[in-house]
Amino acid sequence: MSDDPKPFRLLPRLDDTNEYFWTSGAEGVLRFLRCQDCGTWIHPWSPRCPSCLSKNLAPEAVAGDATVHAFTINHQPWIPGLDPPYVIAIVELPEQTGLRLTTGIVGIEPDAVQIGMKVRVVFDNYEDVWLPFFAPAA
Numbered sequence: 001m002s003d004d005p006k007p008f009r010l011l012p013r014l015d016d017t018n019e020y021f022w023t024s025g026a027e028g029v030l031r032f033l034r035c036q037d038c039g040t041w042i043h044p045w046s047p048r049c050p051s052c053l054s055k056n057l058a059p060e061a062v063a064g065d066a067t068v069h070a071f072t073i074n075h076q077p078w079i080p081g082l083d084p085p086y087v088i089a090i091v092e093l094p095e096q097t098g099l100r101l102t103t104g105i106v107g108i109e110p111d112a113v114q115i116g117m118k119v120r121v122v123f124d125n126y127e128d129v130w131l132p133f134f135a136p137a138a
C-alpha cells in the first residue's frame with residue numbers, strides 16, 4: 001500500500017527451511033529449530049543437529065526473552081526509507097548458551113542500549129513475514 005507509514009524493509013524470501021522462523025510472529029511467538037533427540041536449539045537453520053547429527057528436528061517456541069550480547073549503532077543511510085540511527089544487535093536467548101540472533105533493538109533511544117540489557121521479542125508484520133525485533137523488557 002502506498003500510504004503504508006512503516007519504514008521500508010528488506011524481506012526474506014520464504015522457503016521450507018525458514019518459513020517457521022519468519023511466520024511464527026503471526027502467533028506472537030518466536031520459534032527456532034530444535035533437535036527432538038537431544039534438545040539442542042539450532043539457529044541458523046541446519047539439516048542436522050550440530051550436537052548429535054540427528055535429522056529429527058522441529059521448530060519449537062522459545063519464551064521470547066533475550067539479553068543484548070553485542071550491538072552497533074548504524075548511522076549510515078544504507079537503505080532508503082530506513083532512517084538512521086538504528087541499533088543492530090546480537091541477542092542471546094536464555095534457552096541455550098550461544099543461541100543468538102542478529103536483530104534490531106527498538107523502543108529505546110539508540111544511545112541508551114547497553115550490553116547485558118534484558119530485551120523481549122516484538123514483531124513487525126510485512127506482507128507474509130513477521131520480522132522479530134527486540135525491545136527493552138518491561
Ligand SMILES: [Zn+2]
Nearest residue numbers: 035038049052
Ligand atoms: Zn541433537
